[in-house]
Amino acid sequence: MGLKDYLKTNYQRAFLVLFLITLTQATTTFYTYLTSPELNAISQRKFALFIELIAVQFVFGQICNSSFNIANVQNTKQTQNLFHQVRQNIAKHYYQKPDKVADMENHLGNDLQMIQTNYYDVYFYFACDLIYVILTIGTLFTFHWILVAYSLVLSFFAIAVPKLLEKYTNKATKRVSTKNAQFLNLIENWFNGLEELRRYKNKSVLKKKIGKSSHLLEQSEYQRDKAMIYVEMVAAIFDVMGRVGVPVIAGILFFNHQVSLGAILTAGYFANGIFYSVNSCVTKYIQLKSTKTLRDQLAELQKVEAEKKYDSIDEIASIEVKDLSVQYEHGEKIAYPNFVINRGEKVLLVGDSGTGKSTLLKVLLGQIKLSSGEVIYKNKNDELIHPDFNQIGYLAQDLTMFDASILENITMFNSKLNDRVNYAIEANAFIRDEEKLKEGLDTEIEVKHNLLSGGQQQKVVLMRAMVHEKPILYLDEATSAIDQKGATKILRNLTQGKETLLMIAHNLSEEQRALFDREIHLEGK
Numbered sequence: 001m002g003l004k005d006y007l008k009t010n011y012q013r014a015f016l017v018l019f020l021i022t023l024t025q026a027t028t029t030f031y032t033y034l035t036s037p038e039l040n041a042i043s044q045r046k047f048a049l050f051i052e053l054i055a056v057q058f059v060f061g062q063i064c065n066s067s068f069n070i071a072n073v074q075n076t077k078q079t080q081n082l083f084h085q086v087r088q089n090i091a092k093h094y095y096q097k098p099d100k101v102a103d104m105e106n107h108l109g110n111d112l113q114m115i116q117t118n119y120y121d122v123y124f125y126f127a128c129d130l131i132y133v134i135l136t137i138g139t140l141f142t143f144h145w146i147l148v149a150y151s152l153v154l155s156f157f158a159i160a161v162p163k164l165l166e167k168y169t170n171k172a173t174k175r176v177s178t179k180n181a182q183f184l185n186l187i188e189n190w191f192n193g194l195e196e197l198r199r200y201k202n203k204s205v206l207k208k209k210i211g212k213s214s215h216l217l218e219q220s221e222y223q224r225d226k227a228m229i230y231v232e233m234v235a236a237i238f239d240v241m242g243r244v245g246v247p248v249i250a251g252i253l254f255f256n257h258q259v260s261l262g263a264i265l266t267a268g269y270f271a272n273g274i275f276y277s278v279n280s281c282v283t284k285y286i287q288l289k290s291t292k293t294l295r296d297q298l299a300e301l302q303k304v305e306a307e308k309k310y311d312s313i314d315e316i317a318s319i320e321v322k323d324l325s326v327q328y329e330h331g332e333k334i335a336y337p338n339f340v341i342n343r344g345e346k347v348l349l350v351g352d353s354g355t356g357k358s359t360l361l362k363v364l365l366g367q368i369k370l371s372s373g374e375v376i377y378k379n380k381n382d383e384l385i386h387p388d389f390n391q392i393g394y395l396a397q398d399l400t401m402f403d404a405s406i407l408e409n410i411t412m413f414n415s416k417l418n419d420r421v422n423y424a425i426e427a428n429a430f431i432r433d434e435e436k437l438k439e440g441l442d443t444e445i446e447v448k449h450n451l452l453s454g455g456q457q458q459k460v461v462l463m464r465a466m467v468h469e470k471p472i473l474y475l476d477e478a479t480s481a482i483d484q485k486g487a488t489k490i491l492r493n494l495t496q497g498k499e500t501l502l503m504i505a506h507n508l509s510e511e512q513r514a515l516f517d518r519e520i521h522l523e524g525k
């Protein structure tokens with residue numbers, strides 16, 4: 001993420017901003033330059049000429065004001081357009097590669113804000129200052145080359161020395177972002193368990209954890225500001241040398257009859273302008289560079305991976321698990337028996353708690369790395385295939401519902417599937433639930449208000465899988481909160497369909513178990 005992206009957002013607008021900045025600084029330079037002939041006109045008692053020069057100065061002052069304000073507005077428009085694009089790209093990235101919500105919030109909020117204030121806003125003023133320095137040094141030529149040479153030498157030092165400190169400030173900025181992300185993660189983790197903390201009266205633990213992380217964030221902000229101030233102090237030394245030096249040299253040249261009286265004053269103005277701008281350019285340059293790590297990180301996040309080519313899940317004829325074992329980072333190794341599930345089979349996966357049933361479904365979906373063995377998907381010709389696991393129907397224990405109507409939650413916003421919903425309602429014993437809802441299927445669910453009970457939510461998610469006619473379903477305790485009668489009806493429907501079914505369930509009745517073709521038992525160690 002950088003200047004190139006800014007330009008690419010809208011080339012015409014970017015060049016308009018650059019043109020307006022140049023116009024602003026050219027008129028400012030000319031405005032200041034006029035002070036010299038004005039002073040000469042006064043010393044030569046040419047009053048009419050003096051008034052004419054003042055009038056010209058007035059007009060240029062107005063042009064400078066207007067062009068600067070227009071440039072500023074256009075620059076904001078350009079930056080906001082760019083950020084709109086960046087937000088969309090980052091959201092797309094997290095859609096492809098889901099990760100912690102707090103990290104995404106940090107990138108979309110804090111990091112973008114930081115890049116706006118410390119990069120794009122700064123770039124605008126950096127360009128203003130840089131153009132001003134170039135134009136002013138050029139104008140000093142009209143007085144005497146020695147003034148230019150002196151300004152250039154000092155400008156060189158003002159730029160070169162603080163550049164050496166760049167690494168130091170870059171690191172400090174990155175530290176602020178890391179601490180901020182850690183702080184947000186900590187808040188998310190601890191506030192997710194707020195109910196439990198209240199239940200066990202753990203207020204002080206929460207306070208201590210948040211306090212500690214907040215203190216680290218505060219320290220990193222302080223260190224970053226300190227690093228910036230040191231850089232500014234170094235740049236300021238050259239600033240003072242320049243401001244004082246140029247009028248002194250102009251004075252010497254005047255006494256040697258090499259410049260006019262007006263030139264001493266105007267060169268003084270220019271010296272102030274140049275060194276103020278060089279100082280400000282250097283500080284801004286460091287500020288710009290300090291965002292590099294962060295900008296690179298956001299650029300990386302915006303890279304949308306090329307869509308991989310997968311085989312259709314309709315082709316899956318068998319799923320085989322061979323010599324499989326999984327090892328969580330801080331857990332025991334889970335070993336699985338070998339088995340094959342053929343297309344259309346209805347398999348019940350059972351075993352005591354913690355034997356690895358949910359883990360197995362995640363492995364089959366490619367969400368967890370294997371420690372050993374393999375999971376083999378084959379087509380009807382017994383050839384290896386690579387299906388798109390995202391397309392497999394999967395009902396995890398944590399159900400995902402959206403703030404939308406029940407109908408939209410079933411069809412996942414695809415109105416073409418509305419025709420299939422009535423059948424799914426009947427098959428999933430949802431008729432009586434629907435009757436109880438004021439607006440039936442059009443009732444809006446607000447996830448955080450738990451409008452639907454646990455069992456009703458399971459039915460909605462089962463209906464979702466059914467209307468989408470998924471050929472393979474992995475269900476993780478998908479009927480655990482539904483009453484026995486309803487669950488039996490649902491299981492009967494599920495086991496009579498033609499899809500391949502692998503379902504984890506505890507406490508099924510004999511009648512319910514008998515609906516499946518067979519069972520796979522996990523024994524644990």
Ligand SMILES: Nc1ncnc2c1ncn2[C@@H]1O[C@H](COP(=O)(O)OP(=O)(O)OP(=O)(O)O)[C@@H](O)[C@H]1O
Nearest residue numbers: 328329330331351352353354355356357358359360
């Ligand atoms: N993300 C994880 N990190 C570390 N260990 C994990 C993780 N998820 C599961 N485990 C461990 O792996 C083992 C198997 O867990 P899993 O949830 O697959 O069992 P399960 O048979 O589905 O249990 P249950 O019937 O209680 O849902 C457990 O010991 C669990 O603590």
